[in-house]
Amino acid sequence: MSDEQAAERAELERRANKLFSGRVDFLLSAPQLKFLPEPTVPEIAFCGRSNVGKSSLLNALTGRKAIARASVTPGRTQELNFFEVGDPTVFRLVDMPGYGFAKAPVKVVEKWKALVRTYLRGRPVLARTLVLVDGRHGPKDVDREMMKMLDEAAVGYRVVLTKADKMKASELAKIIEATQAEARKHVAAYPDIHVTSAEKGMGIAELRAAVLGDAGV
Numbered sequence: 001m002s003d004e005q006a007a008e009r010a011e012l013e014r015r016a017n018k019l020f021s022g023r024v025d026f027l028l029s030a031p032q033l034k035f036l037p038e039p040t041v042p043e044i045a046f047c048g049r050s051n052v053g054k055s056s057l058l059n060a061l062t063g064r065k066a067i068a069r070a071s072v073t074p075g076r077t078q079e080l081n082f083f084e085v086g087d088p089t090v091f092r093l094v095d096m097p098g099y100g101f102a103k104a105p106v107k108v109v110e111k112w113k114a115l116v117r118t119y120l121r122g123r124p125v126l127a128r129t130l131v132l133v134d135g136r137h138g139p140k141d142v143d144r145e146m147m148k149m150l151d152e153a154a155v156g157y158r159v160v161l162t163k164a165d166k167m168k169a170s171e172l173a174k175i176i177e178a179t180q181a182e183a184r185k186h187v188a189a190y191p192d193i194h195v196t197s198a199e200k201g202m203g204i205a206e207l208r209a210a211v212l213g214d215a216g217v
């Protein structure tokens, strides 16, 4: 990276940190498509398997402990939850229900799936999707399916490894490599993945800056 690029990145991170530590408000919870807010600003969606750490990552990015409810029980987030960032609002973060949760009733799972898919495929203001992958396991079949669906819908996404703090460095390195290789197989995925820990704050400043860029701010 040249000095100029490094300076640009530092400036973007500074702006991102300022924005994320300013106004962040819960807007609404949409259990069905008809409750979606007016598509007036860019949106960044968080998707991934149940329990992967979507709500926790959203909390970490915004520096709030519990603006998005993090769950003890997988399958806690059951609606599309919208959060507004900036004053006036510059963009929104959307916390989504997790996929691949086997214990929920089939009908409920089907309902979430349809909601998530329809939102991801048809939302005009969707600026970027973050596909979270558990740093303890790397990509699973359900993650690949989600990525494939996004590829087909031409929805650009970033692959984000979560819970990096739970792994030994040597194990994490293998997971990073496998996840990177997976991302590079998908046309709509950014080739470079993000490695994060909501718990320890790892990778958070970089992801804030990336989200700012994605939102076109």
Ligand SMILES: Nc1nc2c(ncn2[C@@H]2O[C@H](COP(=O)(O)OP(=O)(O)OP(=O)(O)O)[C@@H](O)[C@H]2O)c(=O)[nH]1
Pocket: 048, 049, 050, 051, 052, 053, 054, 055, 056, 057, 069, 070, 071, 072, 073, 074, 075, 076, 077, 078, 096, 097, 098, 099, 162, 163, 164, 165, 166, 196, 197, 198, 199, 200
């Ligand atoms: N050690 C560690 N634990 C984490 C991290 N992120 C999330 N967790 C834990 O993982 C569990 C699930 O986190 P959530 O943020 O609720 O996951 P989610 O993807 O929103 O889950 P659903 O809404 O049920 O789909 C919680 O017990 C979190 O405390 C992390 O970076 N490190």
Ligand SMILES: [Mg+2]
Pocket: 054, 055, 056, 069, 070, 071, 076, 077, 095, 096
């Ligand atoms: Mg959640």
